[in-house]
Amino acid sequence: MSDRVERAKYGAAAVAGLKGSLPNPYPRTIGPNALKYLQEVLESGLTSNIMMRFEQAFAKEMGVRHCIATPGCTPALATLASAFAFEPGDEIIVSPVTDYGTVQGLIRENYIPVFADTAPGTINLSAETIAPCLTDRTRAILTVHKTGLVCDMDPINDLAKKRGLIVYEDVCQAVFSEYKGRLAGTLGLAAGFSFDSEKTMGSDVGGCVVTNDDQLAERIRFIGHSRGGQMQPNFGRIHAVPGYAHRMPSCTAAISLAQLEIIRPNVAQRDRMIRLLADLLAEIPGITPLPIPDYQTVYSCWMAGFSIDPAAFRCSADEFAAQAAKAGLTGAGTGRYYLMPAALPFLQDRAQNRVYPYSTPPASRTYAYSAETCPTAKAFLETFIRWSTFCEKYEPEHCALAAQIVRQVADANRI
Numbered sequence: 001m002s003d004r005v006e007r008a009k010y011g012a013a014a015v016a017g018l019k020g021s022l023p024n025p026y027p028r029t030i031g032p033n034a035l036k037y038l039q040e041v042l043e044s045g046l047t048s049n050i051m052m053r054f055e056q057a058f059a060k061e062m063g064v065r066h067c068i069a070t071p072g073c074t075p076a077l078a079t080l081a082s083a084f085a086f087e088p089g090d091e092i093i094v095s096p097v098t099d100y101g102t103v104q105g106l107i108r109e110n111y112i113p114v115f116a117d118t119a120p121g122t123i124n125l126s127a128e129t130i131a132p133c134l135t136d137r138t139r140a141i142l143t144v145h146k147t148g149l150v151c152d153m154d155p156i157n158d159l160a161k162k163r164g165l166i167v168y169e170d171v172c173q174a175v176f177s178e179y180k181g182r183l184a185g186t187l188g189l190a191a192g193f194s195f196d197s198e199k200t201m202g203s204d205v206g207g208c209v210v211t212n213d214d215q216l217a218e219r220i221r222f223i224g225h226s227r228g229g230q231m232q233p234n235f236g237r238i239h240a241v242p243g244y245a246h247r248m249p250s251c252t253a254a255i256s257l258a259q260l261e262i263i264r265p266n267v268a269q270r271d272r273m274i275r276l277l278a279d280l281l282a283e284i285p286g287i288t289p290l291p292i293p294d295y296q297t298v299y300s301c302w303m304a305g306f307s308i309d310p311a312a313f314r315c316s317a318d319e320f321a322a323q324a325a326k327a328g329l330t331g332a333g334t335g336r337y338y339l340m341p342a343a344l345p346f347l348q349d350r351a352q353n354r355v356y357p358y359s360t361p362p363a364s365r366t367y368a369y370s371a372e373t374c375p376t377a378k379a380f381l382e383t384f385i386r387w388s389t390f391c392e393k394y395e396p397e398h399c400a401l402a403a404q405i406v407r408q409v410a411d412a413n414r415i
Ligand SMILES: Cc1ncc(COP(=O)(O)O)c(C=O)c1O
Pocket: 071, 072, 073, 074, 075, 098, 099, 100, 101, 102, 144, 170, 172, 173, 193, 194, 195, 196, 206, 207
């Protein structure tokens, strides 16, 4: 590989330096007990049970039986993928508009991610877009609640039930969002969360799996925390399955526990502000904010965004976003890179060249990954502008300023 690759940046390295007139989530708001918990970790000589206390507190707040803390959502979902123990070549339906962390574990297990398209006008998949992707090799549906907007889960669960499929959730962007009064993360068999520093419950890095299934929870601890290692009499440790060392560090648990203590007001503020912002954006001709479905009882918004009507403006979405960023809309840009089937050249190559598991068998058919396989999502992202800095620091005056900037750019480019 060339030395000159520009490596992607994440977290504070990607966002903290962005300039603009609107709040930047960095430096992150930190729960008042963080220092106390961190001190406890150090003064205990690393014997503190803080990770277990975080797990119990998060499970209680979510109203679930189990929380298994991990170093991030990528490892959380990788552990889940491993715990499901499907066969190589089995197919998992996934939202097409997401982050690489959603699919990394599936790829490592030699499962085949099948990207269902998004539902028209939204950023999420739906039962209707999933149905045509189902085959006799489909084993699970992994829904991603993009930007904090929850997928319409009841019809997805109905469909899965009819076909005997597992449904599970990627809740990275939707911590404490609610669907018909039920928390995202409790709407399937299990869910993965991220507490990466840029996420709503930003705790440096970190994540977890939640589930009500006792056996699955035990298996996740065995694979994810114990590296699949078990004690054998007269021998010692043997490794029964190829496990991971995906334990959340104590310092992350300390920060996560402190962040959990302030998460509900944080989410409530985001919910209020994104609804206000959406109303203000909707008043601008040619601008459509991301629609908030009626079933979304709490919108824990991680990223604000809107679509532009290409027929209404002289400029492209990229130009619109660049002008908006220059006018102060901190972090405004397009989000084409979120279209996962277009963002994984290595997977495109494997599928095209029938490299395992795309050989036949274990795959049951040929696959192709490209933007064209999800035309609705592709078209949506062509005119979608998001800003990566929406956060709990927003007040009504920031929403008014954001809408004013969008209006100003819209008026300057109107046909
Ligand atoms: C939808 C989604 N899934 C997975 C991830 C990966 O999470 P983590 O960085 O905690 O591994 C992210 C992070 O950006 C995400 O937004």
